[in-house]
Amino acid sequence: MEEKIHKDFHGALSVGFEYLAKKFGKKSLEEFLGVCARSIYKELIKKIKKEGLIAIEKYWNEIFSLEGAKFKIERKKGELILKITECPAISHIVKVGYPVYDDFCIQCRVINRVIAEETGLKSEISSDQKKGRCIQKFKKEIQ
Amino acid sequence: MISCTEFILAYNELFKFLHKRYGKKAVIDFWIYISDNFLTNLDNLVKEKGIAGMAEYWTHTLTEEKAEYCMEVGKTHFRIYMKKCPSVGIMNQRKVKKYPYYCEHCDILYKKIIEKYGFDYRIRFIDKNNGVCEVSVREKKY
Numbered sequence: 574m575e576e577k578i579h580k581d582f583h584g585a586l587s588v589g590f591e592y593l594a595k596k597f598g599k600k601s602l603e604e605f606l607g608v609c610a611r612s613i614y615k616e617l618i619k620k621i622k623k624e625g626l627i628a629i630e631k632y633w634n635e636i637f638s639l640e641g642a643k644f645k646i647e648r649k650k651g652e653l654i655l656k657i658t659e660c661p662a663i664s665h666i667v668k669v670g671y672p673v674y675d676d677f678c679i680q681c682r683v684i685n686r687v688i689a690e691e692t693g694l695k696s697e698i699s700s701d702q703k704k705g706r707c708i709q710k711f712k713k714e715i716q
Numbered sequence: 717m718i719s720c721t722e723f724i725l726a727y728n729e730l731f732k733f734l735h736k737r738y739g740k741k742a743v744i745d746f747w748i749y750i751s752d753n754f755l756t757n758l759d760n761l762v763k764e765k766g767i768a769g770m771a772e773y774w775t776h777t778l779t780e781e782k783a784e785y786c787m788e789v790g791k792t793h794f795r796i797y798m799k800k801c802p803s804v805g806i807m808n809q810r811k812v813k814k815y816p817y818y819c820e821h822c823d824i825l826y827k828k829i830i831e832k833y834g835f836d837y838r839i840r841f842i843d844k845n846n847g848v849c850e851v852s853v854r855e856k857k858y
Binding site for chain 1: 718721725730737746749750753757777780781
């Protein structure tokens with residue numbers, strides 16, 4: 574059963590992104606997300622350095638299950654692929670009627686990029702914000 | 717995606733980032749922006765139901781956030797005694813450096829909305845390090 578979590582926080586985050594970008598520029602938002610990634614994902618970064626891609630897989634399974642996302646994770650040689658067909662953040666924001674910041678997906682691009690930089694991996698993302706879908710990849714640099 | 721279980725950590729970082737780059741006024745301006753642009757659900761509930769709307773709003777949010785609190789709902793007053801603030805709890809558990817003025821957001825965010833509808837809103841910070849505070853709302857006497 575899906576655990577009860579306070580999903581309205583996604584809406585507050587979206588408003589936060591909008592505020593930063595509008596008032597101080599998109600560069601400021603990107604810088605904030607970089608700082609945020611290094612702080613919030615410090616432990617995850619340590620685990621990835623120790624365990625490799627399996628640490629990302631465990632993390633994705635944990636948070637996307639908790640959030641009730643529609644997702645699938647695929648493992649290939651030296652590569653981990655996450656396919657989200659219904660982003661839990663976007664679907665909740667839309668359902669409740671909060672505004673969705675027009676580049677809400679910037680968070681995943683910047684956070685994954687920072688995680689990749691810190692762990693020597695490569696990250697790729699393709700997303701369709703309007704449909705709440707994306708494909709996220711982490712790869713080993715040298716294969 | 718920043719999960720909603722990581723949101724408090726992200727918000728704490730946002731407050732610190734704004735303060736470091738642009739000063740405390742930018743943080744306060746942000747809280748005002750959130751109050752005006754995000755808390756429209758609380759605004760509508762207080763506007764339509766008064767104290768009952770406040771009880772509805774905080775019962776929903778504090779239950780989902782798994783807070784430890786006592787709520788008192790009267791005809792002309794409303795009170796929350798927060799025994800363990802979930803936000804402060806998360807930051808203490810994760811051992812992150814809390815924005816020194818973190819607790820102040822609960823004053824600015826809610827006071828602005830509640831006082832608009834003829835109430836007096838006060839918050840008393842009892843133990844900021846452990847997340848203990850008291851919110852008191854009273855109908856204004858004219």
